[in-house]
Amino acid sequence: MYCSHIPNNGATHYRVTWRDPQTNRRHQQTFTNRVDADEFSTKPRHNPSDTGTSEPQTLSRLCEQSIAGRPLTDSTVNRLRSICRTSIAAFFGDRHPGDITPEMVAAWVRWLTDERHYSPRTVRDHFRVLASTTRWASQIGILRADPCRWVALPRIPRPAGRAPEPSSRRRVGGGSSGSAMGHSRDHDPIARLRRALHDATPEDIQALLREFHD
Incomplete structure (x- = not known):
């Protein structure tokens, strides 16, 4: 969820915006008190069509909630949700967020590298989705600690340096002969x-x- 401050003719209002993970529709509610807005924004939103029995919380579902609460474009939401399904849920399955350890996250990073053969840049992009979720969850008290905080990531290789151009080499070589000519002069x-x-x-x-x- 996303809480924003709204000035309204001298009065202060706070708008909480979120996206329904089932219908992908945006919802919003306005409050006059920041405490009420913050409390509302930390509560999980349920689909009105649910029968009242909430599904068990999983890491991938927590990622979906984190994405739904951010002011993102539809294309960005679809891309991040695809990462949740194909990368995060595919590895962690139905594990509860509180059971995730830094060792599990490190094993997931190795899995993306060794099994999925993702490039270091792609691994980092997928890691950002998970890390932003665990950081948000630790800030609002869902997680006691952020399991992504100290996980090492593969380094992006730097492009190799290019050899000097032939003209440059000729200029460099010509300097020594020129100095010899200067000595003869x-x-x-x-x-x-x-x-x-x-x-x-x-x-x-x-x-x-x-x-x-x-």
Whole structure:
């Protein structure tokens, strides 16, 4: 469920919105007191067509309730519910949420990786659905502790670094030959004369001119 604050002509109202997991229809109820709204939002909603005997709570059903209480688009709700059915319910079955341990969640992550052959990114996407449910359930008191809190996830591999372009390698190789050429230019009289025109004394220039005559 989702509780939102609604300003109304200076008065304060709180609207609780939820989605019926059976019909996929949105419902809402407005309160003038935040305490009443919070209390109402933590109560499980039942299908009016039920005969009064509620079904036993399971982890996958808890995920459905968590999804129904969030302000999501229909396409997102359908995608998350598909993960609940094909990934969470397929592994945990009818286990009660209070029976789930971090070791079970870690085994589920390995099952997604080794048996389903999901990529690390897909495993993380499915884990977020379960982790958001257990975090919400621990916050409102359904679970004493969050079993997903310390579970390690597979790392997403980083793309390998690319080799330097051929032109770059030529530039790198050309630097060493250029330095050798620069070293040979140190003994070139013409290059020495050019440098002398900038910072040499008259005596140095005369000495260089004598080298040319010789």
